Structure formats: structure tokens, C-alpha cells
Amino acid sequence: MQAILSQRRYQVLGTAWLAWFVNYLDRTKTAALLPLIIVSLGMTTKQTGLVLFWFFLGYASVQPFAGFLTDLVGPKRALALAVGAFSVFTWTMALVGNWQELALRNLLFGIAQGFEVTAGARSRPSWCRSSPCRSPRRPGPGGGRSW
Secondary structure, eight states: OHHHHHHHHHHHHHHHHHHHHHHHHHHHHHHHHHHHHHHHHTOOHHHHHHHHHHHHHHHHHTHHHHHHHHHHHOHHHHHHHHHHHHHHHHHGGGGOOSHHHHHHHHHHHHHHHHHHHHHHHHHHHHHOOSGGGSOOOOOOTTSSOOO
16 A cells, blocks of 8 residues: 555656646746747837736736645645646637737736646645655754755
């Protein structure tokens, strides 16, 4: 039974890590594609800044609420909902017709990504209570090397 639980633990952590990695790729793709998006939508520098601002506003402002809701519904369910939501917002990138739609999409995308980060972070302590998942202990002052 312990071996099955250990295997399941690493499957959950691997899924959370994969979601974080896809989350990172999703966030960086906007910055990488920004020159093409600016030309395609005919955006000014001010509009470009506003589009990026709305993403970070959604991402940062949702963190306290996302932690509360993740604890309320559970990290697995919150992670699944967040990954589903930011997948939909990634798909909707192709449907954007002007900078205002892109700003709104980025706000919602940031909210979804903020939920994913908190749900993924919450899954680690839920699934790693035993020693194989714990980080190495750091020795006290004068107690050896520092990690």
C-alpha cells in the first residue's frame, strides 16, 4: 500500500510541475510574440503597456483569494480548474480583434494563472508529508555547508 501511495504522490507532484511548466511557457509566449501582436493589432506603446499591466493585475490580485479557495475546494480540483481555464484563455488568444479585447483576455488569463500557482504550491505539502519529498535540512550556524 505504501508503494502505491508513494507512486501516486509522485504522479501528483509531476502533474503539478508540468502545469507550472506549461504556465511558464504560456506567460512567456505573450512577451515573445508581443512584436507580432503589436503590428497585428496596430497597438501603441501605451496600449501595449496597458495590456501587460492587466495581466499582472489579475495575476497578483487573485493570489490571496486563490489560496483561500484552493483550501476550500482542495488543491487537485483547484489545479484542474485553473489549468482548464488558462488553456481556454490560451486558445482565445487567436480570437482577439483589438487591444481592448486582448487586455480583457489578459486580465482573465492572469487570474487563471494566479490560481494555478497557488493550487500547485498547495499540492506539495498535501502530498509530501514523509521524508522522501522533503528538502534537505539546512544545518545551523557553523554546522557545515550552506545550501
